[in-house]
Amino acid sequence: MKKIALPIFLALCVSAFFWSCQSAADAKPEQEAPGEPSAVAEKADEIPDGLPEYDFGGKTITVISRNVLNVDISQIAAEEGSAEPINDAVYRRNLKVSERFGANIESLLFDESDFDQPFKKAILAGDDSFQLAAMHIIQSGVYATEGMLVDWNIIPGIDISKPWWNQTVAKNTQIGGRLFLEQNDIPTYTVICNNHIMFFNKKLAGELEIPNLYETVKEGKWTIDLLTQYAKLGTKDLNGDGIMGEEDRWGFLASTGSTSTFLAGSKQAILEITDGGLPEIVLNTPKMVSIVEKVYELCVESGDTYMKPIDREYDFCMMFCGGKSLFYNGYINNCALLRDMEDEFGLIPIPKFDEGQDGYYTQIQGNSDTIGIPKSLPEEDYEFVGAMVEALAAESYKMVRPAIYETTLKTKFARDLESEEMLDLVSKNIVIDFGFIYNNWQGFAFTLWELMEKPSSDFASYYERSLGRAQKNYDKVIETILNIE
Numbered sequence: 001m002k003k004i005a006l007p008i009f010l011a012l013c014v015s016a017f018f019w020s021c022q023s024a025a026d027a028k029p030e031q032e033a034p035g036e037p038s039a040v041a042e043k044a045d046e047i048p049d050g051l052p053e054y055d056f057g058g059k060t061i062t063v064i065s066r067n068v069l070n071v072d073i074s075q076i077a078a079e080e081g082s083a084e085p086i087n088d089a090v091y092r093r094n095l096k097v098s099e100r101f102g103a104n105i106e107s108l109l110f111d112e113s114d115f116d117q118p119f120k121k122a123i124l125a126g127d128d129s130f131q132l133a134a135m136h137i138i139q140s141g142v143y144a145t146e147g148m149l150v151d152w153n154i155i156p157g158i159d160i161s162k163p164w165w166n167q168t169v170a171k172n173t174q175i176g177g178r179l180f181l182e183q184n185d186i187p188t189y190t191v192i193c194n195n196h197i198m199f200f201n202k203k204l205a206g207e208l209e210i211p212n213l214y215e216t217v218k219e220g221k222w223t224i225d226l227l228t229q230y231a232k233l234g235t236k237d238l239n240g241d242g243i244m245g246e247e248d249r250w251g252f253l254a255s256t257g258s259t260s261t262f263l264a265g266s267k268q269a270i271l272e273i274t275d276g277g278l279p280e281i282v283l284n285t286p287k288m289v290s291i292v293e294k295v296y297e298l299c300v301e302s303g304d305t306y307m308k309p310i311d312r313e314y315d316f317c318m319m320f321c322g323g324k325s326l327f328y329n330g331y332i333n334n335c336a337l338l339r340d341m342e343d344e345f346g347l348i349p350i351p352k353f354d355e356g357q358d359g360y361y362t363q364i365q366g367n368s369d370t371i372g373i374p375k376s377l378p379e380e381d382y383e384f385v386g387a388m389v390e391a392l393a394a395e396s397y398k399m400v401r402p403a404i405y406e407t408t409l410k411t412k413f414a415r416d417l418e419s420e421e422m423l424d425l426v427s428k429n430i431v432i433d434f435g436f437i438y439n440n441w442q443g444f445a446f447t448l449w450e451l452m453e454k455p456s457s458d459f460a461s462y463y464e465r466s467l468g469r470a471q472k473n474y475d476k477v478i479e480t481i482l483n484i485e
Contacts, residue, residue, distance in 0.1 A: 044163075044402070049394040051157055051387055053100075060104040061388045064119060065134035065187065065369070067111045075134070075187045075369075076107035086189075089403035093395040103388060112136075123148045123376045131377055131385045134187045134369040138445075141438040144180035145480045149372040150382075152179045157386035164397035166191075168431040169370070172269075173438075175481045176277045180372060181437060185396035186389070187369040192404050193333040194365035196261045197426055198227075198351070199320060200327050201234075202344040202416075204249075208233045208326070213348055214418040217360070217425070222351045224262060224294045227252065227327065231304040234326025246319065250306040252298065253320055254329040256453040257310030259295055261329060263448055264363035265350030266291050270435025270444045271474065278478060279434045281471065283444050289459050291353060295448055296457035307452065320345075331365060332423070335413035347419040349426050362430045370437070435474070442473035 063076045078090035094105045108130055110118060116139070122129055135143060143149055152158055152170075160170050166183040173181060185191060200213060210230055216222050231251025238248045263270075268288055271279040299305045306316075306325065313330075314337075320328035321341045328334075329350070338345060349360035373385060405427065410420045439445035444466065451462055 044398040047163065047394070047398075049162070049390055050159060051390055054102070054384075054387055056101050056103040056384055056387075058102060058104065059384055060106055061132060061385060062106045062108055062130040063132045063134060063186070064108040064110070064115075064130040066115045066136060067109055075189045076109070077105065085403040085407045086400070089400040093392065093399045096395055096399075097388065097391045101387065101391065103384075105388070105392070119143075119374075120148065123374050126376050128374070128376045128378060128381070130374060131381065132186075132389060133372050133374055135372060137364070137366055137368055137370050137432070137437055138439060140181050140370040140372060141477070142440065143372065145438070145477050147480075147484045148375050149180040150375055150377060152182050152373070153177065154382070155373060155386040155389075156383045157390045159390065162390075162394065164393040166430065166432065169437075172271075172273065172279075172432060173434045174273065174277070175279065175478055178481055178484070180481065180484075181370045182372070183368075183370050183432065184389070184393040185401055186371060186392050188396045188400040188404055190365075190368040191430075192401065192409070192427065193331070194368035195332050195426060195430055196258065196350055196363045196365065197330065197332050197422070198327060198348045199330055199334065199338070200346050200348060201320070201323060201325065202346050204234060204323070204326050204343065205230075205346075213346065214422070217348050217422065220352070220357075221355055222348060222360070223354055224266070224291075224298060224351050225354070227351050228294070228298040228302060228304075231298065231327060232302060235304040244303070244306075246306070246315075246324070249323070250319075250325045251302075251304035252306070252327045252329070253316040253325040254299060254305060254307050255310040255313050255316060256307060257446075257449050258313070258329045259299060259307070259448045259452045260446060261350045261363040262291060262295050264361050264431065264433075266353035267357055267359075267361050268353070270433045270447075273434070279474065281435070281444065281467075281474065283435075283447065284463050284467075287353065292448065292451060292459040293457055294353075295452065296455065299452055300455045300457075309453070310449075332409065332426070335409065339413065344415055346416065347414065347422045347426075349422060349429075360425060360429055362426045364430050364432060366436075438474065438477040440473055440477075443470045 065076055075090070078087045078094065080091055082088055082091070098104055119133065152160070160167060160182065164185040169181065169183050170179055173179065183191060205213065210233065213222070216226070234249065234251035235244070236249045237244060266287070268285070268291055269282050272282045273279050299307045306319070316328060317330055317334050317337050319325060321338050323343050350362060352360060377385060405423070409423060414420050414423060435443050436445040447462065451457065451459065456462065
């Protein structure tokens with residue numbers, strides 16, 4: 001266990017990010033046209049958190065979290081005097097909230113592999129040594145079904161309609177009016193940077209006379225079909241041996257795991273909450289059959305995609321860095337690993353299913369954080385924790401998010417103004433699906449991944465074979481959560 005501060009950002013992004021699970025989602029968040037001024041940059045300071053004034057007399061809120069990158073990094077605590085913008089923003093956030101409410105903020109930081117045991121042990125023992133938890137998305141679903149978390153709806157001071165909360169989590173995961181998991185801007189690092197994005201080689205795109213991809217995105221024409229068409233232009237047998245391999249140039253680089261991004265990108269839900277407040281599986285649609293066929297054509301049949309298992313993610317990034325592909329399906333935090341890329345690269349969203357889709361949707365990486373309140377928290381502390389969580393989330397949105405997004409991501413890594421627009425677009429359309437958070441490796445969250453790994457385009461057989469297992473899993477989750485006291 002460590003109590004540490006947030007050091008230099010993104011330069012520490014290493015392959016541990018790449019080996020985490022994928023996510024899938026569907027929702028319809030409010031969208032702004034690409035190119036509009038950033039809501040974070042221009043409007044954040046004008047949004048009040050709506051909290052009354054408190055004096056908590058020196059009480060402490062302790063947040064337990066994971067050492068996501070296996071390096072000394074914390075999103076909760078920071079030391080004074082750092083010249084690093086992210087560290088400084090975390091420190092100022094904590095200082096502002098501490099002084100406002102007469103309270104302290106501390107962090108319990110564990111390595112990824114060491115988080116589960118102390119987390120469960122404390123809660124089962126009724127030990128309130130921590131009052132808030134930032135957890136791995138899929139593992140947090142396990143904790144919720146095990147009755148280890150408090151329903152957010154009963155915590156005073158929480159306003160999930162505010163922009164520092166991910167409203168799609170509540171929309172897609174609230175069961176019978178009960179919400180045990182949420183996502184807000186307190187763990188800002190993973191909330192922003194653990195998102196999928198499409199990279200393209202600008203130099204190569206110019207040589208191949210591909211139309212301006214930024215304009216294509218803005219016009220709503222960036223689709224899976226168009227990616228497939230352009231990928232064919234990028235493929236070339238560089239060594240002339242007639243066999244495509246790592247030494248050649250590919251149209252598209254993707255791990256079998258990252259193909260899951262096309263589910264969210266196509267706005268296809270796994271489960272949806274019905275009018276009765278309970279989720280039901282909605283994956284078996286003609287559209288889903290078509291999604292599978294399109295992704296199979298791109299990644300398997302075309303011969304233009306270099307696709308290998310998910311443990312090769314770092315290698316894909318390095319191949320793209322070396323000019324070995326036109327497109328690469330990666331993560332925002334890959335920008336750090338591409339700092340020394342000779343060719344200019346650009347950033348665009350995951351493509352739509354078709355031009356008729358109402359917007360671009362972004363898949364969050366499985367290693368991102370959800371937050372929850374431990375069941376061991378005494379009820380008399382609900383008001384204190386609610387106020388601190390809301391205030392910290394609001395100040396994270398106003399201080400830490402701009403430092404990460406506007407300063408570090410854009411200034412240090414995005415190489416053109418258009419890429420900045422694309423980052424704006426991607427950050428506004430992040431959604432999370434019930435079927436992903438409560439997947440437990442028994443549901444449908446990784447349908448595309450599993451099909452591409454075979455490889456197979458036979459969704460009908462896959463669905464028929466997997467439905468019993470998945471339905472049993474989701475039914476058990478729903479029943480368990482409805483019966484939690």
